[in-house]
Amino acid sequence: MNVQPYFIPAxxxxxxxxxxxxxxxxYLAHTPGIEAAKTFVEQIKAQHSDARHNCWAFVAGRPQDSMLWGFSDDxxxxxxxxKPILAQLSGCGVGELTAVVTRYYGGIRLGTGGLVKAYGGGVQQALKLLQTIEKKITTKLRLTLDYGLVxxxxxxxxxxxxxxVQSxxxxxxxxxxxxxxxxxxxxTQSLINKSGAKILVTRMDNE
Incomplete structure (x- = not known):
């Protein structure tokens, strides 16, 4: 398990x-998980159902976790x-991030290179506006103690x-x-030292 913090969209x-x-x-949005990413894509598609294309990509977890990446040329x-959208997302170091680029066709073909530049460039511009916060990886512990040690x-x-979170x-x-x-x-060490080992600390990872 990787417990290092990482950045997510604010x-x-x-x-x-x-x-x-x-x-x-x-559009860029915070999407913690593949289901959230797909939901966001569907929201934008519904919002722009008259558009020619709603192309997308997501990095649905930790930035480096390619098992949680996805994309569509629509x-x-x-x-x-x-792919150009995903390349921008996976290179920016931010996790739990989905991009949808909606295109209303104007009648002039852009060609393969022009499309790559348009979609990748659009995400690149949006990423410059993105504010991020640090996501800390947390866990829960159960403390058992006497009233006098609260x-x-x-x-x-x-x-x-x-x-x-509970008492x-x-x-x-x-x-x-x-x-x-x-x-x-x-x-844990601080609690044990200060209480003379009278506070019992149990990890809850497996519960």
Missing amino acids: APVQSEEEIKKSHFIT GEPSGTAG ALAQSVMSQFEAVE QYNESVQLVVELEFLNVDAF
Whole structure:
């Protein structure tokens, strides 16, 4: 499992240009997963059902994970639209990103090279407008402790930016916390050291 953070889109982007009377509209959006990517493509297709082509590509997970890539020329000559769009996305280092380029045909053929340039260039322009945020890979831990140690646990949680997502107060206290994967070992060690090993930490990866 790769636990390094990566960048994802912070907000959708749209850009437009006209090339030889053809109108190109490029849409970029955050799509966490293949289903979300396909849903976004269908939304744009429905929005522009009168367009000649709605070509697309997506990088639906971590930027380097080519198992989660996809593309379509949507009726343009093979290799002139989907691949140039994907080349821009896979080269930009941003994950969970889908691009749809809508083309309203203007009556003048662009030729193979012209199409590659138009579709790839449209995405390149849109990427310049894209704001990104860092996606941290998180995991959940269960803490089991006595009531008297809750304040101590909360202090360590705030130090490591761990968020309480569930709590049960019975004979003992059980807290489920979520924190960045890279901090798990240091967080666990800190709790054990400060509580004299009285706080039990259980990983929840397998639950």
